[in-house]
Amino acid sequence: MKILITGTAGFIGFHLVKKLVNSEHEIIGLDNINDYYDVNLKYGRLEETGINSKKIEYNKFVQSDLYPNYSFIKLNLEDKENIKFLFENEKFVVVCHLAAQAGVRYSITHPYSYIQSNIVGFLNILESCRYNNIKHLVYASSSSVYGLNKKMPFSTQDNVDHPISLYASSKKSNELMAHTYSYLYNIPTTGLRFFTVYGPWGRPDMAYFKFTKSILDDRPINVYNYGDMQRDFTYVDDVVDGLIKILDNEPPSGNSDWSGEKPDPSSSTAPYRVYNIGNNNPVNLIDFINAIEKATGKEAKKNYKPLQPGDVISTWADIDNLIKDFNYEPNTPVEKGIKKFVGWYRNFYNV
Numbered sequence: 001m002k003i004l005i006t007g008t009a010g011f012i013g014f015h016l017v018k019k020l021v022n023s024e025h026e027i028i029g030l031d032n033i034n035d036y037y038d039v040n041l042k043y044g045r046l047e048e049t050g051i052n053s054k055k056i057e058y059n060k061f062v063q064s065d066l067y068p069n070y071s072f073i074k075l076n077l078e079d080k081e082n083i084k085f086l087f088e089n090e091k092f093v094v095v096c097h098l099a100a101q102a103g104v105r106y107s108i109t110h111p112y113s114y115i116q117s118n119i120v121g122f123l124n125i126l127e128s129c130r131y132n133n134i135k136h137l138v139y140a141s142s143s144s145v146y147g148l149n150k151k152m153p154f155s156t157q158d159n160v161d162h163p164i165s166l167y168a169s170s171k172k173s174n175e176l177m178a179h180t181y182s183y184l185y186n187i188p189t190t191g192l193r194f195f196t197v198y199g200p201w202g203r204p205d206m207a208y209f210k211f212t213k214s215i216l217d218d219r220p221i222n223v224y225n226y227g228d229m230q231r232d233f234t235y236v237d238d239v240v241d242g243l244i245k246i247l248d249n250e251p252p253s254g255n256s257d258w259s260g261e262k263p264d265p266s267s268s269t270a271p272y273r274v275y276n277i278g279n280n281n282p283v284n285l286i287d288f289i290n291a292i293e294k295a296t297g298k299e300a301k302k303n304y305k306p307l308q309p310g311d312v313i314s315t316w317a318d319i320d321n322l323i324k325d326f327n328y329e330p331n332t333p334v335e336k337g338i339k340k341f342v343g344w345y346r347n348f349y350n351v
Contacts, residue, residue, distance in 0.1 A: 002026045003247065004092045006125070007099030008049070008072060009033050009042040011203050012140070012194070015240045016096065017049050021067040028090060029072040031099060036106065037204045044348070045201055046072060077121025087128035094247060097125050097139040100170075103205055104144060104310045107167035118170035119177075126181045136188045136251035138243070141175055141274065143195040143232070143315045144168035152282075153232075153316040156193070156266035156274050165310035175274055182272035188251030189271070192243070195278030195317045199236030199337055200344030208233075211292050211300065212342055216351050220301035223285065227304060230282040230314040235332035235340075242277050245326040266321065278317025279330045291335050295342035 003020070007013035008029030020027050029049075033042050033056070043053040050066030056074050059082050064070040075082055077099055101107075101117035122139070129137050146154045148162040163169045171193075178189040198208050214221045255267040266274045293299055307313065322328040345351070 001093040002028070002091060003094045003096060004028050004030065004087075004090070005096045005098065006030045006077070007097075007140075009046050010098060010102075011045075011199075011201060012197060012236060012239060012243075013098040014045040014049065014201055015199070015236050016098070016243055017070060019240050019244060021049065021064070021070045023069075025069065027067075027070045028092070029070065030075050030086075031072070032076045033074060034101075036101065036103065041201070041204065048201075077124060078116050080124050083124045083128055084131075087132045087134075092132065092134060094136045095125065095129060095134055095138070096243065096247060097122070097137065100140060102167070102203065104165045104167050105308060106205070107165050107170075108310055111166050114166050114170045118167075119173055122174050122177060126177060126187075129187050130181060130185045134187060136190065136247070137178070138190045138192065138246055139174060139178060140171075141191040141193045142168065142171040143193050143276070143278065143317065144312070145172045145175070145193060146315070147312065152314065153280065153318040154193075154276065155318040156276055156321065157264055159265055164312070167310075179268060179270060179272045182252075183268065183270035186271060188253070189273075190246055190252060191274040192246075192277045193274065193317070194239065195232040195234050195276065195315055197234050197236050197239050198341060200341055201348075202236070202341060208288070208292065208338070208341065209345075211289060212296065212345050215292060215296050215298050215300050216345075218298075218301075220303045221289070223289070223302045223304050224311060225305075225307040225313060227284075227286045227302075228313065229285040229311075230316070231285065231288070232278040232280065232282045232315045232317045233288060233334055233337070234277070234279040234317075234330060235337035238279065238330035238332050239277055242322065242326065242328045242330075245328065249326060275322045275325075276317040276319050277322060277328070278315075278319055279332075280317055280319045282314060282316040283334050288334060288338075291338040292342065294335070295339045
């Protein structure tokens with residue numbers, strides 16, 4: 001297949017490319033390489049997949065020097081005309097849309113970035129899928145959509161109508177928009193609610209990255225909600241394995257048992273599905289920090305602080321549907337995943 005992957009200078013998109021370049025698929029990567037975090041890390045990811053950063057220009061293809069089936073284009077999701085032109089010319093079969101303005105806390109101070117990238121940008125992707133006979137759109141949602149929900153584990157059968165950050169609201173909006181296009185235009189869409197993905201080449205705005213940097217620099221770390229938090233930490237290789245299984249299988253075709261009297265939020269009569277993709281094993285924040293301490297060989301100096309605006313206290317993914325439909329098998333324990341991340345971090349930053 002010819003596959004468009006957006007967000008390939010980003011964390012998950014990069015790892016997906018690394019796996020798919022050894023397949024028979026033809027891959028086009030897209031990213032705008034914004035400065036939300038260190039662009040040198042983004043260029044480093046691209047270089048790792050054979051994209052010469054010196055050749056990158058806006059709206060120009062760069063062929064990978066390492067993989068003949070991979071090329072990259074720098075483009076903004078909000079660039080309606082060029083996104084439209086790209087779809088019309090490349091004739092993609094499948095789209096994996098991972099690009100977005102990320103970050104819960106950043107959305108509190110920079111709300112307009114999320115509307116432009118995550119709402120307007122997603123609309124441009126949907127419209128291009130509509131007019132170009134895309135066989136399957138797989139897109140990134142987030143565990144953040146669960147917001148004020150308290151019932152654990154978080155289930156896609158539960159409503160998610162109480163988000164507590166604009167980032168979460170934008171991801172919930174993506175799911176609603178996808179359903180509308182699935183219903184109106186019969187576009188098969190699969191949304192994936194990612195649960196705290198971590199690993200080598202990860203995002204510097206994530207807690208585990210900040211913790212590792214501070215511990216190795218002998219600086220204190222901020223531990224929010226006084227450490228009373230849990231996260232369903234999910235290793236990036238497990239996530240990518242799940243993504244590939246979804247891309248390689250048949251897209252959703254509609255749930256014949258769906259009822260408007262008792263509507264299931266995760267499916268529809270339309271070719272639409274939403275899944276959690278996590279580890280189904282929440283870890284206490286303090287235990288997670290202990291794993292970083294063990295991997296670095298250094299004890300963290302901890303500043304205990306109250307809960308930050310937009311943060312949820314716990315996440316825990318019910319992944320039964322993903323296991324049933326795609327034989328999804330997350331099997332990386334936190335200690336192993338963190339050890340791999342710290343090893344990468346020391347090597348990349350030479351510390």
